[in-house]
Amino acid sequence: MTVDAPSAPASETRGFKAEVRELLKLMIHSLYSHREIFLRELISNASDANDKLRFLSLANPELLGEEKELGIWIEQDEKAGTLCIRDNGIGLTREDAIAHLGTIAKSGTAEFFGKLTGDAQKDSQLIGQFGVGFYSAFIVADRVEVLSRRAGEPTSAGVRWQSAADGEFTVDTVERAERGTTVILHLKADAKEFADAWRLRALVRRYSDHIAFPVRMAKQGAATLEFEVVNQAQALWTRPRTEIQDEEYREFYRHITHDGNEPLSWSHNKVEGKREYTSLLYLPAQAPFDLYQRDAARGLKLHVRRVFIMDDAEQFLPLYLRFIKGVLDSSDLPLNVSRELLQKDPEVDAMRSALTKRALDLISRLAKEEPEKYATFWKEFGQVLKEGVGEDYANRDKLLPLLRFASTHEASDEDRTALADYVARMKEGQERIYYVLAESRSAARSSPFIERLRAKGIEVLLLGDRVDPWIMGQLQDFEGKPFQDAARGDLDLGKLADESEKQAEEAASEAHKDLFARMGAALGDAVSEVRASSRLTESPACLTREEDDMSEQMRRMLAAAGRDDLPPGKPRLEVNLAHPLVVRLEATQGEDFNELSQLLFDQAQLTEQGQVANPGEYVRRLNRLLVKLVGGAT
Ligand code: ADP
Numbered sequence: 001m002t003v004d005a006p007s008a009p010a011s012e013t014r015g016f017k018a019e020v021r022e023l024l025k026l027m028i029h030s031l032y033s034h035r036e037i038f039l040r041e042l043i044s045n046a047s048d049a050n051d052k053l054r055f056l057s058l059a060n061p062e063l064l065g066e067e068k069e070l071g072i073w074i075e076q077d078e079k080a081g082t083l084c085i086r087d088n089g090i091g092l093t094r095e096d097a098i099a100h101l102g103t104i105a106k107s108g109t110a111e112f113f114g115k116l117t118g119d120a121q122k123d124s125q126l127i128g129q130f131g132v133g134f135y136s137a138f139i140v141a142d143r144v145e146v147l148s149r150r151a152g153e154p155t156s157a158g159v160r161w162q163s164a165a166d167g168e169f170t171v172d173t174v175e176r177a178e179r180g181t182t183v184i185l186h187l188k189a190d191a192k193e194f195a196d197a198w199r200l201r202a203l204v205r206r207y208s209d210h211i212a213f214p215v216r217m218a219k220q221g222a223a224t225l226e227f228e229v230v231n232q233a234q235a236l237w238t239r240p241r242t243e244i245q246d247e248e249y250r251e252f253y254r255h256i257t258h259d260g261n262e263p264l265s266w267s268h269n270k271v272e273g274k275r276e277y278t279s280l281l282y283l284p285a286q287a288p289f290d291l292y293q294r295d296a297a298r299g300l301k302l303h304v305r306r307v308f309i310m311d312d313a314e315q316f317l318p319l320y321l322r323f324i325k326g327v328l329d330s331s332d333l334p335l336n337v338s339r340e341l342l343q344k345d346p347e348v349d350a351m352r353s354a355l356t357k358r359a360l361d362l363i364s365r366l367a368k369e370e371p372e373k374y375a376t377f378w379k380e381f382g383q384v385l386k387e388g389v390g391e392d393y394a395n396r397d398k399l400l401p402l403l404r405f406a407s408t409h410e411a412s413d414e415d416r417t418a419l420a421d422y423v424a425r426m427k428e429g430q431e432r433i434y435y436v437l438a439e440s441r442s443a444a445r446s447s448p449f450i451e452r453l454r455a456k457g458i459e460v461l462l463l464g465d466r467v468d469p470w471i472m473g474q475l476q477d478f479e480g481k482p483f484q485d486a487a488r489g490d491l492d493l494g495k496l497a498d499e500s501e502k503q504a505e506e507a508a509s510e511a512h513k514d515l516f517a518r519m520g521a522a523l524g525d526a527v528s529e530v531r532a533s534s535r536l537t538e539s540p541a542c543l544t545r546e547e548d549d550m551s552e553q554m555r556r557m558l559a560a561a562g563r564d565d566l567p568p569g570k571p572r573l574e575v576n577l578a579h580p581l582v583v584r585l586e587a588t589q590g591e592d593f594n595e596l597s598q599l600l601f602d603q604a605q606l607t608e609q610g611q612v613a614n615p616g617e618y619v620r621r622l623n624r625l626l627v628k629l630v631g632g633a634t
């Protein structure tokens, strides 16, 4: 029995969603020089539609009916200037067509528009990365018709969708015998080349060889209409590695990611034995715009015995490897596996740890063999990979050599060094790996905490990223060399400081005890202690923390995350006894002494935290002293 939906008018015209309209405009202009990509997108959609039907037919075999073989057909009519791409997959209902081809913008569209720069070159790269999809048909067609019928629906429930990309589309309910979707492109006058059989064949071979379904075209020169398969029609990952060209791997990457950039590297492996599966993992060259969005899609495309099961199966890789793209084809998982089942299956855990190692090996290989590409990788994904140090204790040995840091050894804040290189450069007698935390790498470079280290030619890692305080809190040592925060504890230079230096320091501390006590009294509760500094050579003062106190950066990170139960943790004020201001301070008495002490404290706070507790007070205090200096009256 067929029931007409009474509320749906026979023919209705609707406006595209505003974002879709924008996207169309942008795409038609910015992708003009790569027009042929439309074919890849439409074949890719046809392949997705077949995948979906095959998946649903596992539970519902009658959906396939008599037509069990799934495929894709391409027909062109050079005279009429039309091109049809047909599949016999899942198909669209009238509601699907309205929603998916016009009124629902793909998730992430809003963010995507937020990223546009107005620079045509950059934007066209972005749009390639975003995945242009179905609408790319309008790059070559001035009118697009979609005829479709959803699998399992009666022939009276076909739909025709059409649009001339003029801001509107029309849908009609039509009689349709065929299951699945036919996309008909009415080619633009200057795009008639896409109705040429040879050109089309070449494009199919180039872009769709790896599509697992046969793509058929009319046999050339045959008297009657006869179709022949023009692609390999074999899922790429099922073929032996040695027979696959790099270009095929790249094309397959584009197919599964819609990323217009080439991947940096990939790893294709077949595991046999107790557990059997094939994985093909890729390292992208550019971070997606939603890398830091919690609900962004991530994970691998999961297949079971070559049947597509789901996109974004996130259970097979840890969160810190969320940038990895690829496919996984398991021989052991049941065909009816669901996300819920994946979460519980112990097999999945075992595969996850094997795939994690595989992915880390892939990254390590890039680091070793192609340092330049690795630098790109680090720039795009280093922040995310770093999260692994805290999350994945078991793989720490693999992760540490992958980390890269800005360093005083490098002239530019943009250059990076590996820990192994730092260790190789360590001075004789140096036992620790020194680092300094700050709001930015350039702030770290000019930090007072590293003045003495720098004066002695000791390399310091400059850490200015948001996650750094947390990461460094997790790390004890690298290859037996402990990490040392230059702002905490007594800057113990070990064998790097000579005996006479140490003795002189101790003597000086003793000789100026009185100064420290007076300053302590002037500053009251703000500091735990005032003492001579072993870190400073240029600045007059700095604030330091005890070795097991929380770093100031960590405290701020937690406070920003809403923690209000942090221990108070008072800093120590360290002063540079050789600095003229400190020398002068010692000879000062009364209110001037208090003011100058306070000013030194404020400055130390400013260099440590980028702000003072009370900026108004600070400026007034400083101005009073300046006015005195220039000889005015206060
Ligand atoms: P994507 O493929 O990334 O989802 P597209 O813009 O290519 O985005 O397609 C939008 C949606 O339109 C698809 O998600 C799907 O629901 C629907 N669609 C497109 N082509 C087909 C097709 N040949 N058969 C069935 N549905 C399709």
Ligand code: MG
Binding pocket: 041, 044, 045, 133, 134
């Ligand atoms: Mg698509």
